[in-house]
Amino acid sequence: MMRLREAMGLSVVARDTAExxxxxxxxxxxxxTRHIVALQVGKGHKARLADWSSVxxxxxxxxxxxxxxxxRAGRGDREExxxxxxxxxLGGRVLTDRGDVLGALDDVEFDEESGEIQALVCAxxxxxxARLRAVGGYAVVVAAEQSVSGGDGSASGELxxx
Amino acid sequence: MSGExxxxxxxHEEDRLLLRATEVAGLPVVSINxxxxxxxxxxxxxxxxxxxxxxxTLNKRGFLRGPMKAVLPMDSVxxxxxxxxxxxxxxxxxxxxxxxxxxVRTSAGRNVVGNEVLTDTGxxxxxxxxxxxxxxxxxxxxxxxxxxSKLQGQGGRPLFLPIPVTLAVSGxxxxxxxxxxxFIRDDLSGFxxxxxxxxxxxxxxxx
Numbered sequence: 467m468m469r470l471r472e473a474m475g476l477s478v479v480a481r482d483t484a485e486x487x488x489x490x491x492x493x494x495x496x497x498x499t500r501h502i503v504a505l506q507v508g509k510g511h512k513a514r515l516a517d518w519s520s521v522x523x524x525x526x527x528x529x530x531x532x533x534x535x536x537x538r539a540g541r542g543d544r545e546e547x548x549x550x551x552x553x554x555x556l557g558g559r560v561l562t563d564r565g566d567v568l569g570a571l572d573d574v575e576f577d578e579e580s581g582e583i584q585a586l587v588c589a590x591x592x593x594x595x596a597r598l599r600a601v602g603g604y605a606v607v608v609a610a611e612q613s614v615s616g617g618d619g620s621a622s623g624e625l626x627x628x
Numbered sequence: 629m630s631g632e633x634x635x636x637x638x639x640h641e642e643d644r645l646l647l648r649a650t651e652v653a654g655l656p657v658v659s660i661n662x663x664x665x666x667x668x669x670x671x672x673x674x675x676x677x678x679x680x681x682x683x684x685t686l687n688k689r690g691f692l693r694g695p696m697k698a699v700l701p702m703d704s705v706x707x708x709x710x711x712x713x714x715x716x717x718x719x720x721x722x723x724x725x726x727x728x729x730x731x732v733r734t735s736a737g738r739n740v741v742g743n744e745v746l747t748d749t750g751x752x753x754x755x756x757x758x759x760x761x762x763x764x765x766x767x768x769x770x771x772x773x774x775x776x777s778k779l780q781g782q783g784g785r786p787l788f789l790p791i792p793v794t795l796a797v798s799g800x801x802x803x804x805x806x807x808x809x810x811f812i813r814d815d816l817s818g819f820x821x822x823x824x825x826x827x828x829x830x831x832x833x834x835x
Contacts, residue, residue: 553663563660565709565763602663604656605712 467584470502470556470574473524478507480534481522487537488514490529493555493574494548495583500595502574502581505529506549507537513549515540518581525578553603560588562610563599571606644820645710645763648772649674652761657686657700658712665689666718667696674759674768675731676740676802679793681766682731684713699729708763740802745773745789747806752776756802757786760819769823771802775812788813790823792830805830 476490492506494515504515505524520536521529531537540549547553560568569589576583583595586608599607649672656665667686674681683701688694704720705713745753754773762769768791775787789804790811796803811826813819 561658561663561712561714562709563714564707565655565658565712565714567711599660600663602659604658604665605663607658607660607663 467575468524468578469587470576471572472526473529474556476524476527476529478505478516478529478531480532481530482533485534487531487534488512492548493576494545495555495574495601497598497600500583500598502576502583504545505531507531509549509551513540514538515545515549521581523578547603553601555601555606558601559605560586560593561605561607563607564610566610567605568593568608645708646769646816646820647708647710647761647763648758649761650758652684652708652713655708656689656712657684658714659716659718660706660714661717664718665712666715667698667700669700669713670695672759672761673699674740676768676795676797679768679791681761681768683729701729702766705766708761708766710763740771740797743797743799744801745771746801746803747808748803749806751806753789753804753809753812754787760788760816762820769820785814788816788819788822790819790826793827 470493473490474492478487478490479485480487488508490505490507491509491513493502494504494506495501496503502518504517505521507514507516514537516531516537520531520533522532523530540546544553555574556571558571560571562568571586571588572590573587574583575585575587575592583598585595586593586598586606593608597609599609653669653671655669657667657669658665668689670685670687672681673683673685681702683699683705685699686696688696700713700715700720704715706716707714740756740759743756745756747753754775756771757774758772759768760770760772761767770788770790773787773789790808791804807829808826811822813822
C-alpha cells in the first residue's frame with residue numbers, strides 16, 4: 467500500500483534511457499473501477515500523463531515508466547481539467563452524497579502494483595474506496611455512512627490494512 | 629434524556645437536520661455522479677397546502693451569475709445537506725417543461741415570509757421571517773417568527789412555530805390552531821420533537 471502524498475514530487479524516470487522526465491504531480495482516477503489510471507508528470511502547460519500500463523514501478527525514490535515516448539497529453543475535457551488543476555484530488559473538498567462537507571482530501575491510499583485505490587483519507591478518517599462516487603471540479607463525492615445512493619457502507623470508517 | 633418517554637417510531641427525531649430556507653438559499657447544487665456544481669439555489673419553493681418543498685429556483689454559478697430558467701423539482705433532489713443540495717446528475721437541472729417545473733415556477737411568486745400568523749382563537753402570534761425544513765425529506769415543519777412582544781422570548785430572539793401538515797393561507801395571513809402555543813420554541817434544537825408532539829396531539833385527541 468502506498469499513499470499518494472508520499473509519491474507526489476517523486477522523480478519520474480524512463481526505464482529505457484534512465485532519463486528523468488519530470489516530477490510526479492498528480493494522478494488521474496477512474497471512479498468506476500476505483501483505479502489510478504494515469505500519473506501526471508510535471509504541471510501547468512508542460513504536464514504530461516503516463517498511463518498506468520506504462521508505469522513499471524512506484525517506489526520510495528522514483529516512479530519508473532517504460533519510456534519517455536509513452537508520455538502523452540491529457541485527452542478529453544476531464545483529463546485536461548485534471549492536468550490543469552481544475553479538478554483537484556489531493557486538497558479537494560470531500561462532500562457526501564447527503565450534502566455535507568467532510569473536509570479536504572488529505573491522501574489517497576493505493577496499491578502500487580495495480581493502482582487500485584483502497585481508501586481516501588479525510589480529516590484523519592479513512593474512507594473505504596467503495597464509497598467513492600465522483601471526482602469532479604467542485605468536490606470529491608463519497609457515499610455518506612447512511613448513503614442515499616446505495617452502495618455499501620460496510621467499509622466506512624474502517625482503517626485500511628497497513 | 630431525563631423524564632422523556634421514548635416514543636417508538638420516531639427514534640431519529642433528534643438526528644434530523646433542520647435548516648432554515650434562508651440557509652438553503654445560496655447552497656450549490658452538486659451532482660453525485662460528476663462531482664460538479666451545476667447551479668446555486670436561488671430560493672426554495674413551498675406550497676403551504678402541501679406541507680413540503682416543491683423544489684428550488686436556481687442561479688447560474690460563476691461569471692454568468694444570475695437567475696436560470698430551469699428549476700429543480702424536489703423529486704429530482706437526492707439530498708439536502710448543510711453544505712450542498714445533491715442531485716444524481718447534472719441533467720436534472722435542465723427541467724423547464726414538466727408539470728412539476730411549471731408548478732414550481734408559478735408558486736415562486738407567492739411568499740409566506742412576511743405573512744401574519746393568527747391562531748383560531750384570534751390571537752396574533754407574529755410575522756413569518758423564515759421557514760424551517762427537515763432536510764431529509766424537504767418537509768416543512770414550521771416557521772420562524774418575529775413574535776409579538778408578549779410572546780417574545782429572551783431579548784427579541786425569533787420564535788419557532790410548529791405548523792400542522794397543511795394549513796389555511798389567505799396570501800396575507802396564516803391560520804394555526806391555538807393549541808400550538810405550548811409547542812413554540814425559541815431554539816431549533818428540540819424543535820423537531822416539538823413538531824412531532826404537536827402533530828401527534830392534533831391527529832390523536834379531539835380536544
